[in-house]
Amino acid sequence: MANDIEGFISHLGDIPVIRDSATVQRRSRDMSMSFSPIIRREASGKTAELIVSPRSQDDVIRIASAAARARMPLMMRGAGTCNLGQGVPLHGGAIVDMSGLSQVLWIREQKVRAQAGARLLAIDTATRATGWELRMHSSTRRAATIGGYIGGGHAGIGSCSYGILRDRGNILGLRVVSVEQTPRVVELRGDDVNLVHHAYGTNGIITEVEMPLAPAWAWVEVVLNFPGFMRAAAFAYELAASDGIVKKLISIDDFPNWDYMQAMRAYGKPGWSMVRCMVAAPGLEALRDLAAAFQGEIASEAGEGEGPYGAPLWEFGWGHARLQVNKTRPEIVNNIGLYLDPDLLAAVERSHRRFKDLGGMHLEVKRYAGRIAFQGSPYYAFVDDAQVAEVIRGMVQDGAMVANNHTFLVKDNGMKVADARDEEFKRSMDPHGLMNPGKFDADASRARPETGLELPTTGWQYGSDTQREPGAVSA
Numbered sequence: 001m002a003n004d005i006e007g008f009i010s011h012l013g014d015i016p017v018i019r020d021s022a023t024v025q026r027r028s029r030d031m032s033m034s035f036s037p038i039i040r041r042e043a044s045g046k047t048a049e050l051i052v053s054p055r056s057q058d059d060v061i062r063i064a065s066a067a068a069r070a071r072m073p074l075m076m077r078g079a080g081t082c083n084l085g086q087g088v089p090l091h092g093g094a095i096v097d098m099s100g101l102s103q104v105l106w107i108r109e110q111k112v113r114a115q116a117g118a119r120l121l122a123i124d125t126a127t128r129a130t131g132w133e134l135r136m137h138s139s140t141r142r143a144a145t146i147g148g149y150i151g152g153g154h155a156g157i158g159s160c161s162y163g164i165l166r167d168r169g170n171i172l173g174l175r176v177v178s179v180e181q182t183p184r185v186v187e188l189r190g191d192d193v194n195l196v197h198h199a200y201g202t203n204g205i206i207t208e209v210e211m212p213l214a215p216a217w218a219w220v221e222v223v224l225n226f227p228g229f230m231r232a233a234a235f236a237y238e239l240a241a242s243d244g245i246v247k248k249l250i251s252i253d254d255f256p257n258w259d260y261m262q263a264m265r266a267y268g269k270p271g272w273s274m275v276r277c278m279v280a281a282p283g284l285e286a287l288r289d290l291a292a293a294f295q296g297e298i299a300s301e302a303g304e305g306e307g308p309y310g311a312p313l314w315e316f317g318w319g320h321a322r323l324q325v326n327k328t329r330p331e332i333v334n335n336i337g338l339y340l341d342p343d344l345l346a347a348v349e350r351s352h353r354r355f356k357d358l359g360g361m362h363l364e365v366k367r368y369a370g371r372i373a374f375q376g377s378p379y380y381a382f383v384d385d386a387q388v389a390e391v392i393r394g395m396v397q398d399g400a401m402v403a404n405n406h407t408f409l410v411k412d413n414g415m416k417v418a419d420a421r422d423e424e425f426k427r428s429m430d431p432h433g434l435m436n437p438g439k440f441d442a443d444a445s446r447a448r449p450e451t452g453l454e455l456p457t458t459g460w461q462y463g464s465d466t467q468r469e470p471g472a473v474s475a
Helices: 005-010 021-026 037-042 057-070 120-128 146-152 190-195 229-241 262-267 281-293 319-328 344-354 385-398 420-429
Strands: 050-052 074-077 094-097 104-108 111-115 132-134 173-177 185-189 205-215 219-226 247-253 273-280 297-303 336-340 361-368 371-378 401-403
Touching (some): 021 050, 111 120, 185 190, 219 229, 229 247, 262 319, 281 297, 336 361, 385 401
Antiparallel strands (some): 219 297, 336 371, 336 401
């Protein structure tokens, strides 16, 4: 059944609406079009029908009410920097452009409260003036919004010290609007924030976010080279375990990954592996000593954003590492594996050996369940769906937990716990199933919608259930 566009618009009043087809089609895409050829294939022909641009929370409430009355699907949009298909509408409808809600509302007591459309960089610019900054941010910090990061993100720069977004204390509060004829404004705090975190905007419209802050150190960007991938990985592990060195980023690339990054070629050594990290200035001397102990050679040291490679070093880590590689090798893809102690380095070595002829390993260091963890996979040239599945099977056999970054679905992606409580919250906040429909269905009995690709992944496990035997796949 066709969406009731005119009926929806009739309830909007003076809220700005865009119906130009080229603009709507362009903004019906996100960065997953570059990250997953499988999602790109499945997204073909899927587009919204209009864009609405709220200027205030009152506008958001009016849009939510109009959607409920006209049964209009809604898809929330910040900057479109997500890479798991979160920003691709599967059932048409209206894109809700939240960029007009961009105010930093207050900064106090080492906390910040901002509207959902505030850019991460703008928030940090405001908070750094007080000596504080966000604990973590995505590699898309220049463009990404705080609402988009909470709704679709998972971890990022800063996670090597502070863990992942879902960890207790990393999101303090969320204000969320329900999609009903008479919308409710709900404040979530404590563990309840994870009901909405990484839900792809399927269970409430985030209008405000409250986050804790961390000391704004003078960060030093350091590029190092090591004679062998496992030596680089062992150094990265030891750096992560060195609590006296304050750090914000630890990225590891086997050769030839870093050589695909044109801006990094002058700072690598052919055949060697590279570690890119950010440490607080007082820890630089200790970092140099640690590098020497692992036969590492420092190729560059620079203040944050002042390196000779033309961009902040965090734009060569996490999702941006793939973006840099794809500038010269667009056929390269990756998976999202999680390697955990007590077998972390041994599991990584198994994958390194297994995939040495396929492609170099790329890993990011983060804290997970209070422990050091490496997240990544080999970078390899995409052939077909079966090849992706085979790489994932190998990673699972080596001992990694693997998420599915080639699906639209929240549950199938596996990076969010979605249990009965999440399903009940979804039904409460979105009783008509209008929010980013097809991504998270609260009714498990319904037929599966378009998923991208079903893969032999395990998903993440949280809490005490984070240790698995190599090769064990969750049911």
